[in-house]
Amino acid sequence: MNLSRQFIIRPVATALLTAAIVLAGIVAYRQLPVAALPQVDYPTIQTVTFYPGASPDVMASGVTAPLERQFGQLPGLKQMTSISSSGSSIVTLQFDLALSIDVAEQQVQAAINAAATFLPRDLPNPPVYSKVNPADAPVLTLGVTSRSLPLTVVEDLADTRLVQKIAQLPGVGLVTLSGGQKPAVRIQVNPARLAANGLTMDDVRIAVAAANVNQAKGSLDGPLQSFTISANDQIHQSHQYKALVIAYRNNAPLLLSDVADVIDSAENIRQAAWMGDQPAIIVNIQRQPGANLIEVVDRVKQLLPQLQSALPSSVPVTVLTDRTTTIRASVHDVQFELMLAVVLVVLVIFVFLRSAAATFIPGITVPVSIVGTFAVMYGLGFSLNNLSLMALTISTGFVVDDAVVMIENISRYIEEGEPPLQAAFVGSSQIGFTILSLTVSLIAVLIPLLFMGDIVGRLFREFALTLSAAILVSAVVSLTLTPMLCAKLLKPVADRRPGAFARAAERQFDNLVAFYGRTLRWVLNHQTATLIVAIGTLALTLMLYLIVPKGLFPIQDTGVILGISEAPQNISFDAMAERQQALGRVILQDPAVASISSFIGIDGTNTTLNSGRIQITLKPLAERGESVGEVMSRLRPALAKVDGITLYLQPVQDLTVENRVSRTQFQYSLEDPDEDELRAWAPKFVARLRELPELHDVATDQLDQGLQARVQIDRATASRLGITP
Template identity: 30%
Template sequence: MKLTETSVLRPVTVAMIMAGLAGIGIFCYFQLPRELFPEVDFPMVTVMTVYEGAGPEEIQQLISKELEDEISTVEGIKHLRSVSQQGLSLVMAEFYEDTDVDIAAEDVRSKVNIVRNLLPEEAYDPVTMKFDFNDYPIMQLAVSAPRSLREVYLMADERIKDRLSTVPDVASVEIIGGEEREIHILTDQQRLRAYGLNIGDIPAAIAMSNLETPGGHISQDAHEYNIRMRGKFTDLEEIQNLRLMLPTGKSVYLRDVAEVRDTFKEIREKARADDKACVGVSIKMRADGNTVAVDEGVQKQLEELKEILPADYKIDVQEEQASWIKAAIQNVFTNIYIGIGLTAVALFLFLHSLRSVIIISLTMPISVAATFIIMYLMGINMNMMSMMGLAMTIGVLVNNAILVLENITRYIHLDHAPDLAATEGTSEIAIAVASTTLTNVVVFVPIAFMGGIIGQIFKDFGLTATFATMVSLFVSFTLAPMMASKLLNKQNTSVMGDSLRHRFGRRFDRGLEELRESYGRALRFLLRHRPLTIIASILILVGAVVLAQFIGEEFITSMEQGQFSISVEMPVGTRFEETDAA
């Protein structure tokens, strides 16, 4: 085999290539984004519309029905349903699995824009969203201080939110709870009527006076000056002194017909941490972001905020995904390390050569590192599925190298020179090893290109397993025979000798021979009683089919993250205070 022969004749070249693959692979390992699951596009588009103060029936008639009638004309919809509740409308369109969700979302957004003028003016603009598997907050913070919630909210909104929004790949930072400043104007109806005014005159006057508009520019000599008409209210007194025009042509101050209060918005949500009221901060990541990298960026900003904020402010991380992702991936790597260690022990038991163990122990990490290079070039993230594919192929990586080394060892014991034994031993079984490897590839490739949601989830698994399998074949035909030609000889692969290793090897081989004889006797018994063997096999098959009916089914298995959540839903119409007390 030309590839093996070249590798044996040019060991330095092969060593440099493998060292390069290992170095670049380690670099790519640290560059790979880390996520819990692969990116999955669910064929679901949701339209959310907020209409504060409206009941479920009003929401259904005025918003949900209008949106459903228009969205139903979009092509490719499989199911369309809506949920109308107090102040909120949700219209969910499920598309067929082969639908491009991005195009479908754009079509739905276009339909929503058409029907927007038919919705109540007081309703917020509808928001069209794709269902994103990772569209959940990656971190929840609790901001607290021995101050009023109004001060804490102001600090979170003006300082903390702005700093966290600068972290790369952060999509949004939302403030939850607290007391947001709001100016309330409480009118006196009798005084309004006495002056010939109605309540609609007040918001109109405020809107006209609370303006800030550009006024062009003035050119003078070599300079140009921009003009801006500044009319925004700066304090409570300016609002109180706003003049309202009367039908008689005179004016009256706003304070004469209404009471102006500097207070806060009605509290409709509240955050607590350690049984104390606080201000919550929810951080979401962009769809193409890296959860671990974003988490590290946020943690860095939090350290800087500790130096900037007053000493009595505390920012506690209540929930975050990055540590769970890192722990899950690390668990997979731990299993890989254990697999490599157990494989090394098994190799020593069967080959009785520490040098063979060294060769195998080098081929496995290099194969894994080279796989990281292909993952990086193909844009595959490091997630549970890709790492599972890599872990499953560890056996394939080892199997190829073992077959090659075992045959090379056999040739060495036939008194062939190590170089010739490496070349001839590898060439003799090259077709068998390649066929075995390609058989595994044939299994993994269809998994990588399955359709639907399952196909998206298993794509990284199938591709990673395929790449790792092909890399292992290359390493087995290059690095393994090259190292065998330099490290193995008849003396260090033989069990003849008086050392502890030799005595253990001979005892192990005798035990293996006894096991082989026992297996032979069992096989001969089964061949003599073929009807019994066939009946037993059929019973096992039928039993497996019957027991399979009792195996549960689920889309994704539940994972233990060391935490739990409790959700309490109160009856419709329950006051916020009652819900908060629950």
């Protein structure tokens, strides 16, 4: 049975089939998304709850525990971690890879609703969840600042005109403002004046709340006209609050300004951010797990001119970090290597076949097979990433094998005197089954990769399927287009006129064959030595396998470094701000650094006052000439000279497996149902690790050494005086 016969005798139909494959591949290529790696993100959702003034113990028992009880019942939950600190609770949920993040979102919302009755009644806001992995670095970081407007105004503009629009874009998981200076009126009560007038803090709170409401007032309806009632029941400025009457003493009104200082300020004055060394509002944009990073960034950048036009000219928006820069460059490099591989393969074929016609055939079939694979990739929902393009690069060797096998067999019959058409019939008939068996055997080698589980399986499944698709398309092309071109382009032996290059190449090949013959005879005459060399090679291979470092994925140079700063747990906000800026000044002096963004304060990212974040954007690799590891090694000694604070540096990676932000490269978790025992042994364990010479930057997230003022209530006396806790 000759599978290629109908394609040989119908060259027009074969050409149209080839054109259809190429056209489908070109159209699919233009639609394929670009990414660094295949989509392997776990569905992850983060829930954040703020309860200002609450201690970590109160947050753990009153907020985190009720939420954990409800979240623990969710189907498909793979891992749940939580952090309870002063005034904030963060619960991170990681689900199975097979679960859709939209389904997980519905489950989380239902669990939050179920836990609402168990949460403190005076929570300022209910728990807020986001479809985002907190360990995943922002895909885009923007800096918003102004030299003429206060940061409270800048923050309000960024919150109302930037954040809301960006958060609506598909694929955006979370948009956060760091260094938030949300406008607010701060009432700083003087306790002595308050007590002198027989008032308490609760009296002030009630008076302020009663004088500042926003309720329906109704309307007035008459026989001819109707009026909607409006009133100045809301006050917004500090001078309006100052004139607020909170009580009457000695037949005279007691104003709020008599017992308190009322100022226009920020809602949270213990947050700050810097763009370089300039105070700013930092906008961090994170993608949803599974969303294409480049598409998300492109959508945001496309929207930025419109958003900038909605801001005053004195409020510029600056792109500080763009993680797609290195991704685009790496994908472009792999694309170039793929094209270079095709060219080199064709040149090698020309050197060995020494025939322009015979070289032209694989020069057509190899690109057709690769382009046709793009259509299969699009149908499977894949992307152009480093692994899929690497699969195509590797497939170049397999693809050309099919074409060369077919061409060589047909050429053999032509050299024996058969006409090209008849040689194509006979040669393709003999080699067709061989190509099919080669295709099946090559795909069989990749089957184990398809059955690998968890994140490793997801990572290499796209690689295996892309390579399998390229091999299948190559088999189709080799059984259709290749024999047809051989019948049309290859010439009989009598018509061939070898040139000078062909004759010179033939002499070199004869010399190579003669050299191989001599070495083969030597090996056959020294079989014992050959066997010893083979066994030694095997032993050396096993030894090298044990010695070579192993890991899930190599450290990437994405051009972005994430720094987590840590100061003593009893540090004040002002001291923390001073030391954080000192770190920034040291980093900016490094010649490899392009820009930095830095922020401190308790928010959805930082959980304690003594920690901060610094995101360092490096110059392009060609410009800095150093790897990210070398830059970090140079920065560490300089940063260590800053007193009272430590900065832990980690290169940002495209592949994020964990759902917890770590100060260091590796994490080790200690668990103990006895909290006191855990607090006793964790410092000992950390101290022992720090003694190991192989490790540096050993840290712990156990922060229980801060200063605390504990109030011991005498309940009997408090009850007698009418005082409640």
